[in-house]
Amino acid sequence: MKQLITASNLLFIALLAALLWPSAGQIPWHLLIVSVTVEAIALIRLATARSAESRRGAGDVGAVIFFVLLAWYLATTRFVVLDKMLFPQPEAVLKLFVAELPDMLKGLVNSLILLVSGYLLALATALPLGLLVGWRVRLFHAVNPFTKVLGPIPPIVYIPYAIALLPSFRAASIFVIFIGAFWPIFINTVSGVFNIPRGLLDSARVLNLREPTLLARVILPGAMPSICTGATLALVFAFVLLAAAELIGANSGIGWYVKNFADFADYQRVIVGIIFISIVVTAITWGTERLERRLLRWRS
Amino acid sequence: MYEVALSHVNYSYGDHLVLRDITLTAEAGDFVCLLGPSGCGKSTLLRLLAGLTQPSGGAITLDGGEITGPGLDRGVVFQDYSLFPWMTAGQNIILALEQAFPGKKKGTYRDIAAGYLEMVGLGDAFAKLPGQLSGGMRQRAAIARAFAVNSPVLLMDEPFGALDAITRARLQDLLLQLWQQKEGERKTVFFVTHDVEEAILLANRIVVMGLNPGCVKGIFPVDLPRPRLRQDLYKTEAFAVMRDKLVTVLHENILSELDEGQTMSTPGDGI
Numbered sequence: 001m002k003q004l005i006t007a008s009n010l011l012f013i014a015l016l017a018a019l020l021w022p023s024a025g026q027i028p029w030h031l032l033i034v035s036v037t038v039e040a041i042a043l044i045r046l047a048t049a050r051s052a053e054s055r056r057g058a059g060d061v062g063a064v065i066f067f068v069l070l071a072w073y074l075a076t077t078r079f080v081v082l083d084k085m086l087f088p089q090p091e092a093v094l095k096l097f098v099a100e101l102p103d104m105l106k107g108l109v110n111s112l113i114l115l116v117s118g119y120l121l122a123l124a125t126a127l128p129l130g131l132l133v134g135w136r137v138r139l140f141h142a143v144n145p146f147t148k149v150l151g152p153i154p155p156i157v158y159i160p161y162a163i164a165l166l167p168s169f170r171a172a173s174i175f176v177i178f179i180g181a182f183w184p185i186f187i188n189t190v191s192g193v194f195n196i197p198r199g200l201l202d203s204a205r206v207l208n209l210r211e212p213t214l215l216a217r218v219i220l221p222g223a224m225p226s227i228c229t230g231a232t233l234a235l236v237f238a239f240v241l242l243a244a245a246e247l248i249g250a251n252s253g254i255g256w257y258v259k260n261f262a263d264f265a266d267y268q269r270v271i272v273g274i275i276f277i278s279i280v281v282t283a284i285t286w287g288t289e290r291l292e293r294r295l296l297r298w299r300s
Numbered sequence: 301m302y303e304v305a306l307s308h309v310n311y312s313y314g315d316h317l318v319l320r321d322i323t324l325t326a327e328a329g330d331f332v333c334l335l336g337p338s339g340c341g342k343s344t345l346l347r348l349l350a351g352l353t354q355p356s357g358g359a360i361t362l363d364g365g366e367i368t369g370p371g372l373d374r375g376v377v378f379q380d381y382s383l384f385p386w387m388t389a390g391q392n393i394i395l396a397l398e399q400a401f402p403g404k405k406k407g408t409y410r411d412i413a414a415g416y417l418e419m420v421g422l423g424d425a426f427a428k429l430p431g432q433l434s435g436g437m438r439q440r441a442a443i444a445r446a447f448a449v450n451s452p453v454l455l456m457d458e459p460f461g462a463l464d465a466i467t468r469a470r471l472q473d474l475l476l477q478l479w480q481q482k483e484g485e486r487k488t489v490f491f492v493t494h495d496v497e498e499a500i501l502l503a504n505r506i507v508v509m510g511l512n513p514g515c516v517k518g519i520f521p522v523d524l525p526r527p528r529l530r531q532d533l534y535k536t537e538a539f540a541v542m543r544d545k546l547v548t549v550l551h552e553n554i555l556s557e558l559d560e561g562q563t564m565s566t567p568g569d570g571i
Contacts (some may be wrong), residue, residue, distance in 0.1 A: 199381025202352055206376040207399050217395065221386040298429045300387040 008062035012039045015070045018078065030094035031073065038065050047158065088268040097272045104257060104276050111242060111253040114170065118177025119238045126182045131223065133217055140190070151187055155180035155237065156244050161250050173213025173245035180233035180241040188230025192223030225299065226294045227300075235288060239281060252281065302363040302452045302488050304349065305327050309358035311344060311492060317513040318344050322358070324507055328452075331479065333493055333503035335546065341514025342492045346457045349490055350376050358434065362453065364400055372400045374453040375446035379461045382442035383430045389417060389441040390426035393448050400449040418445040420474060420476050428566035436467035440474070453488045454479075460498070465570075469530060480526060498548050498555060500539060501528055518549050 015035050019028055042062035047194060049055040075082050076089045133139050155176055162172040196219065205216040220227075247257030254277050261269035304326045311319040319341045326332045334342040347353045348360060351370040360367045367531070376382075383392045385413040393413035397404075414426055420440040431440050439459055446454055456475075460468040481488060493499055500505045503522050524538055533539050 197381055199378055199390045200384060202347075202350075203376075203378065203382055203384070205352060206350055206374075207396050208370055209395075209399060210374050213399075217387075218384060221384070224386070242332055300431070 006059045006063070008042055008066060009039075010057040011041075011070060011296050012068035015066050015073070016075060018070060024292060028073070028077070028091035029120070031069065031091045031104045034094060035066070035069060035299070036105055038062060050221055085265065086267055088271060093271050096268055097275060100269065100272055101276075104254065104273070105259050107253045108276075108280060109249075111255065114173050114245070114253070115177060115238055117240075117241050118174045119181050120186055121174070121178045121215040122181035122234060122238075126185035126230075126234075129250070130186045130227075131193060131219055133186075134190040134193025134223065135215065137229055147183075147190075152245065155241055159241075159245055159248055160174065169245075169251075172249065173242065176245055177238045177241045180237040184233040184237060185230045188233070189223055189225045192226025192230075193219055195226060196222035218248070221298075224295055228296060232288060235284070243277075247277065302454060303359045304363075304469045304488055304490070306349075307359055307361075307495075309345075309348065309355045309360060309411045311348060311353070312356045319348075319355075320513040320515045322514075322516055324516060326488050326490065326505075328488055329484075331489045331502060333499035333506045334509060335492045335493060335496065335499045335506050336395045336509030336514070336517075336549070337494060337511060337550070339514075340509040342509050343457050344514065345509075346376075346455050346490060346492050349350070349453075350374055350455050357483065366399075369459060371539065372449055373451050374455055375449050375451040377439070377442045377446050377454070377456045377459045382445075383438055385430045386431055388427050389422060389444075390432065392430075392441065393417065393445045396445050396449050413444075414449060415442065416448040419447070419478070434467075436463050436471060439463065443471075443475065443478070452487055454489045456489065456491045458492050458494070461493070468498075471527050472498060473530070476502060476527070483495075496550070497534075497545055499546070500524070500542050501530060501533065506546065508546060517552075520546065521548075 016032075019032050019035070037209050039062065042058055046055055047056035072090050076084075076087050077091065100253065138282060158176050159172070159180055162175045163169065166172040166175060200218065200222060204214055209218065242253075243255035243258075246253045247259045250256040254273065258270050258273035258277070261267075261273065306325070307323050309322040310317065322345065324332075334345060336342045343355070349353055351367050351369070353376070354368075379401045383389070384395070387395065390413050391408070393416060394409045397409045397412055413421075414484065417423060417426055420443055422437060422440050422444065424432060425441065426435060430441070433441065442459070460471050463471065465495075479489060482554060489503055500522055506515045506522060509515065520542075522542065524533065524536075524542070
């Protein structure tokens with residue numbers, strides 16, 4: 001029983017009380033459902049947590065969420081201390097989120113096509129090139145100066161030129177995402193190859209592995225920790241560039257969605273769009289983290 | 301099973317002479333221990349035998365043919381990093397088997413690998429990653445790999461140097477047992493160590509090396525009967541005499557050797 005008296009649960013009860021207060025007028029159902037769902041998840045995590053540390057973690061995260069929701073609700077709905085246009089009410093935003101979901105999902109498909117094409121293109125080129133350049137000393141010395149010069153150029157500066165150069169917006173944004181994702185993967189793959197312990201390379205040489213086998217079964221997995229770092233970084237870059245490209249030239253997609261409604265000062269939809277993007281990014285990050293853990297299982 | 305011969309081998313790293321005029325021969329089926337203080341170039345000598353580096357002068361021959369690079373006719377066990385950490389013990393052995401005996405069925409490799417793991421007492425470790433094994437188990441798996449490939453020459457670079465005394469003793473016994481199974485098919489072994497007792501227990505002949513530059517101070521046959529049992533051997537007079545002799549040779553001139561060189565450490569040692 002004592003375990004249930006936590007900051008998270010107290011804030012949840014306070015939030016419930018605020019939402020259900022008799023004089024509050026209509027009950028904000030969407031907000032209520034979200035709050036109850038968060039509390040349910042927090043309680044399940046609390047019950048299934050294996051260590052005291054992760055139990056506290058679940059509680060703390062819940063407390064932060066309830067605090068933000070409570071503050072948002074009170075400041076916009078009960079006491080209206082914030083500007084109404086710039087700070088929409090949580091209930092209105094959530095209602096709109098549900099209504100806009102089909103449109104946003106359609107936009108998401110368009111965005112993901114760009115993101116995935118550009119990113120996979122970068123992965124498919126930067127990874128093998130990085131392995132080869134890291135492995136062949138002469139190639140490295142030939143390529144390294146160019147990497148040093150071209151790598152640090154912020155890929156956003158390519159956007160206007162890419163749009164002018166390439167036939168369609170789609171091609172231009174795939175190109176920019178590709179460039180942005182290419183360098184982090186390439187540079188980290190090369191340094192990953194460099195950081196493979198010499199002893200392991202000796203072991204491989206002693207086994208007389210042919211070069212393709214060597215690259216696939218020793219150099220690639222040996223460089224994998226660094227490759228994962230680069231690939232994660234590249235994904236972040238790809239997202240930023242996707243949003244930037246859509247802000248500039250798209251007519252659909254999640255970045256375009258936010259930018260379009262900001263132009264019309266429809267900040268409700270702007271916030272809806274931002275929440276949607278954050279959910280998408282969280283889902284993708286969760287997936288890549290699991291993949292990374294699988295790939296690097298041997299390190300633990 | 302191969303005869304290995306080094307004649308007048310020199311090795312320099314930059315301007316620094318690491319090994320000077322090394323001449324020695326190992327008969328087929330010989331067990332040679334390279335014994336010396338750190339920095340004497342014994343590991344470098346093993347790397348030359350493995351073909352990982354080339355001598356600056358002289359020749360190393362394997363059954364008459366000169367060594368030009370690494371080859372599967374020489375199995376190598378390092379102190380560390382012998383196994384690839386991202387492959388299970390079984391996969392590590394299978395990878396080596398695929399190189400040594402190409403074109404067999406997957407199941408065949410699996411069976412052979414499992415058999416050799418069983419042989420070194422690691423029957424349960426087939427699907428375990430090196431990170432899940434203890435240091436001694438990792439070295440067992442590395443030895444299993446070397447024997448699975450069945451190379452006629454076995455090169456071991458302080459393979460038990462990082463293990464605790466009890467594990468080390470077990471692995472020494474295991475190695476001897478594997479090595480002396482069949483008289484005519486014994487591998488020619490080069491074993492690097494700085495442990496005098498380990499050398500006497502294992503070797504047919506002990507090559508004592510000196511410092512600055514690395515050189516052969518003497519070659520001592522070990523005429524102790526086999527199979528050698530640690531507990532009996534250590535009590536014998538012959539063992540004590542042998543040990544005293546080796547320790548004396550190891551230490552003689554060691555101070556003057558250190559004075560001659562400017563530094564104790566040898567640049568490029570362990571390359």
